[in-house]
Amino acid sequence: MKLKTIFTTGALMAGLSAGAALAEYPERPINMIIPYGAGGATDISARTIAEPLGTAVGKPLVMANVTGAGGATGSVAVQNAAPDGYTMLFARVGSHSVNPAMKATLPYTLDDFRFVTVYEINPVACAVNPSSGIENMDDLIAKVREGGVTYSSSGVGSLLHLAGAMVLREFGIEDPLNQATHIPLKGGGAAATAVLNGTATFICTNSSALASFVANEQLKVILVTTAEPVEGFDAPTAADLGKPALHQLVGWTGIAGPAGLPDDIAQKWGEWMATATQDADFLQKMTERGSVIRLMDPAEANEFIETQYNTFRKLVDDLGMRIEG
Amino acid sequence: MTNRSMQLQLGLGACIAALFLIFVAIPQWVAAPSNIRNIFLSPLFWPYALAGFTALAGLGLVAAGLRDSGDETPLNEASEDPARAWVRLAGMAAIMIVIMYLLPRLGMVWTCMLAFAATAFLVRTRHPIAALICAVAVPLVLYAFFAHVAGVAIPQGTIVRLP
């Protein structure tokens, strides 16, 4: 009986302190999980925003790379964390719109997360080897119809995998899965190298991943999917070619918490992000790398991701790309 | 354990493992899409090939063990008291299980202090005082280094949080 009283009191006190913690959130360092490896696009983006964001939050942000299974391992770590705002995730297009659209066995869905922001958009570009003789999208499509065209990606369920199929389909290839071959490689660097050494015919990926190869004239860009031209990429935009549906095909980085994240915490994140993205140094570094900074509040971010997910999901279902096993 | 019995045990073990893989594990736990054009591209091909090679290696070991007669010298250094040695091994296994249970609950620092002390006394250290001092100091120093120098989010648990 006495034991039970102690337990109840303890639980009450724990509850009280939890309530107090909410009131003055954050009272200790916040764990920020990056579901991809060091040096990758997500990692660099996350560590760049962490500087001004840490100042805005007022408490240290502890950055932790949890890699594996195309971002799933790190995402699950946040999905299962307590929704107290002390464990947050840097979500990426691959882990939170392509993967859920493509993988039936994924241990999470979009409903398991609450997005507090999307702050960065990365244009997607398609490139070929300059020695391949392909000058523009028409040449590529003609080649696909001949057969034997391959495209490289950083793995099954990556943005690159979906992007290749989506671009071909928009340009009139009815069955891109069988008319062109997808070659998955380990990581974005290897995927670009595959086009460089002729293993694959073309690649569609974030413009920042291609920038140095394009500047060095090792790869030739034939399409960017944004409406506006991308600096340093001398290629027609999807709008120029009359394919506005491809505008959906962009990379992004955002911040999410577990599904039960309270409103006041989400709101605080919105305020912090508004301050952090004003930072001149941050803006300069990100735009230099070809990213577009576009801050979305929690509602807008959720809608953006939902729309992209539904677009991808429809494509995946139409083409039969969904992975069931 | 002599060389011969070891070869035989290993070989039989490998054969059983291979059979288990081929008939139970691979069909059950390796998923493959139904529309594969080429068998060499199937996710099943490589595991089946490996299971086959394992069976071959197992048969080879059995054959080598049967050929190998004589030479009755035991292979491993005998422990002074096998019964107690087994108890200590079981103790080590228990420590590892407890570590895995406590890590998310108690945090890494406190768990490692307990693990250090338990392991040191399990192997009957001659320096009990030094062992206790190290048990407290080593996890703390490592925590300070990993958390504050390397910036790793060392699990803290829910009870006592370190700065």
Added chain:
Amino acid sequence: MSFVDSLLAGLALVGNVESFLALFGGVVIGVIGGAIPGMSATMAVALTLPFTFAMQPITGILLLLGVYKGGIFGGSIPAILIKTPGTPASSATILDGYPMAEKGEAGRALGMALWASCTADVISNMALIVFAGWLASFALNFGPPEFFTLILFSLTIIAGVSGDSLLRGALSALLGLLLATIGLDLVYGTNRFTFGDPNMMGGLNFIAVLIGLFAIPEVLAMAWHPTAHLGKTRSIGNKWVTFADYRKSFRSIVRGSMIGVFLGSIPGIGAAPAAFLSYSEARRRSKNKANFGKGEIEGVAASEAGNNGVAGATLIPLLALGVPGDVITAIIIGAFMIHGLQPGPMMFVLNVDIIYGLFMGLIVSSVFLFIVGSAAIRGFKYVADVPKRLLIPTVLVLCIYGVFAVNNNIFDVGVMFVMGWVGYAMMRYHVPAAPFLIAFILGPLLEDNFRQSMLMSGSDWKVLFRGPITWFFWSVTLITVVAIVRAGIKSVRDHSASKMSKS
């Protein structure tokens, strides 16, 4: 700009105190980071990266390169002293380094590791400076079929590190290959032995497996027999490496460096296979073949030459093509990009001063490595004097922290423990651990490259025989396999002959 002009421009860039301070500081950070198991050179580089943002480009990159080089050497310190490789690259060093420490020759082994590392470093840097352009274009010929044949050849290393029984070595390798299949399938993304657990979907973490396989069995062996080590000399020992040792191993060091340079210039292989290949070549050619694996100093020299030979050469594809060869160079490429530099052929035209500045910094880095390494050996040697029954719990705790830090995942600690029991069982059954490790690294590469070859060619077998590179590797593989089989038959015959003569 002429060569002399470029050289002078480079000198102007690096000829200041900050550059050398950064380089020196980098080597120090690297050696310490590499010496802490689980920290590894990769993590040390990743942790240093944010500090370079505010620096001049050349200073920042030199800092990272210093960390990289220091880390690859630093990994050999715990490999020799506590049988726990500080970085995956130093796992081959364990094979002879730890037995030497057990014999009371830790100082000699560490000294040789340092000398071999520095020599390999110099050779690797020279190769980078002289052959960068040529090797880079050669490396670009490596598509999946070439990789497949190269890795097939590399798997023959297993015979060299199998110890006294080839069959047990093969069994160990198969176990490694099987465990490496855990995770998501590369081509179809389906689950293989994941049991629906998201932690298993990423596959078993390599460093967790590595540390579990080598360090934890020592803990368990200690639990089995706590007093086994008493009476054996296990201290740093008075014996230091001599010039005669160095001269004796010089051929192996040079050969190992060449192997390192070759494998390093091809993106995607990494330092650990280079160290193992170098080791097995040294063993194959040595007169003391029987002593390898029991504390042969030439084995330490060959392994360390192999992994440090990679360090300079991985910069070849990075600078000449803009292609990262491994995780560490992928992080270093990030540093280039943050400073607005785009590695690739154009960099040799646009930023030739930076290139030459880097070259000069690299040459100096070998000297710094020697200085810092000597100091580190003196500092760490006391580890060998710690009573073993205090050292073992410390190793256990260190491994828990280190393995967690690699991927911030408690699951990996569990993987380490389970692999520890696997490793202990293998130890009891005299199944060598090195083939397991090589297979665990190379197995997925072999499978992936085979399937990529099939994909790119539309399932045409002929792609595996395209071009001279594949033919070269097919023939050397064939020659090696024939040699292994002949040696096996000979040993069986000798064995039965000796038995006949006995009876």
